Each structure stands twice: as C-alpha cells, then as structure tokens.
Amino acid sequence: MPDSSSAAPELTIGELSRRSGVPASALRFYERQGLIHSRRTSGNQRRYHRTTLRRIAFLRASQSVGMPLSVIGEVLGFLPEDTAPTREMWATASECWTKEINARIAKMERMRDRFTECIGCGCLSFDVCALVNPDDELASRGPGPRRLLQP
Template sequence: MDDLTIGQLAERVGVSVSAIRFYEAKGLLFPLRNSGGQRRFRRSDIRRLSFVLIAQQIGLTIEEIKEKLDALPEGRNPTKEDWSKMSRAFRADLDRRITVLGRLRDNLDGCIGCGCLSLKKCAIYNPQDRAGRRGTGPRYVIGAREEWPSAD
C-alpha cells in the first residue's frame, strides 16, 4: 500500500492540494488513477515533488524544472545519482546568486552603479556613469568584481 492520495502527498510534502494539481497540470507530476478515477501517487513522488520545491527555492522556473525532470530516463523520479549530477549544475548558479546578494547587501545604501548620478557618492564612485560603459543595469551589484570602483 505504497500509493498516496493527493491529500496524503500534500500533507507529507507541506504543500496544498491545489499546488499538486498545478504541478500536475504543468507536467511535473504524473499520478496514477484508481478504478474510481482518483489520483494516486507513488511514494517516490515525494522525492520528485521535493526536488520541484528545492529547485523553485534555488530560483528555477517551472519550465526549467520541467526540462531537468524531462531529461531523466523514462520520466522517472530523481535518484541519488541524478540529484548529485543536478546539484553540481545548481552549485555554480547558487554561487553566482550568493555573490550578487552579498554585493547588494554591502552596497544597499550606497552607489550601485546604476547611472542615476543623483547621490552625492555617485560623483565619487561612478563619475560620468563609468559603470554604464561596462554594461547595462546596476553594474556594481551584478557586474564582475573587477568592475567595482577602487577603494582609494
């Protein structure tokens, strides 16, 4: 009796029943149907749904998550080996996001290289919008470390 009802899966994973229906509609879950047409999920769907939740926390879109899951043979749920392989790919993206968030935290009350030149500090850190020559957006937050102004 390894099959779970939609309510049991929702309770076990900590999401609403409507969220499970949403994930099913997006092609992320594939429940079985009993003779009465009710959804039944395998216990291994706990892992699949947990993967979806983790991937969303990392910042992947539903489409990106589907792409990762669709790459699994026969549409099966991720194994430990699958998770290890996928997590290595996530690591670089997480490291990049951590770096950007650190810059944002450290520069939140100062010049972020956006080019507005409205803060008094902008004349010191980003005169004539030098950051704009290196690309669009807030360069001192999203740009490479080399783009940051010197501390002298």
C-alpha cells in the same frame, strides 16, 4: 500503522499534500509546469504515483538552495514520470548546479561589497551617486543595477 507493502500505489491530491507538506494549489502549479504528473480517474480526479513524494522532496530541496523551477524541471525531465529521484541523481544535479550556485554567490558578494556605495542604477537618487556615477555615466551601459550585474 500499515506497512509500506500494503500502501496504495497512488495518492489523491489531498493525501499527497498532507504527506509532502505542500499545499494542493502548489501541487497543481507543479503539475502545470510539468514537474510532477498525475493520471485522471473516470471522475476526473487526480491520482499521483507514490514516487511523486520523492520528486516533491527533490523539488523542494532544490528550491531551498535557490534553484529556479525551470532548472529543476530540466533535471526532473530526465526521469520517467513514475520514477523517484535517486541519490545518484541528486549528486549529478549538485555537480551540474555548482556553476550556477557559484555565480549566485559571486553576485551576492558583489552586492554586499558595493551596495553601500551605490547600486549602480544611474538614478542619481542618492547623494553619493554624484561621486560614484558622475553625469549618470552608467546609463550608457544599459538599464538596471550595472555595478551589481557585471562580474
């Protein structure tokens, strides 16, 4: 196995896919979203800087805790294109995302606690809704699952 000092500084999309475990179609999507970057060869083939492997690892780890790509992109936007995320950046992102994560936890707890009563949509499709939402009063508060959306 070659040592990292002799490794090519750029990867093809196939190599990046194999190394990252992410399908090439997802890599192209990430690129369209501005989450990763490539340069084009004279033959219009993509070439990715090796640091893209770290960016993808950061991206996938962030997705695994429920962060939307738009939020991940904001954090990655602070890095120059060919710079890998650092441990410090992950710590900063984690701190920034605490509010978002706590809001998601609170929403899930509301869902757990209220879902068996009524999702609060005002549809009156469940027999119990006539008791929990008489005369469809939740409809006046707007569309969607009103009881789950409110804190």
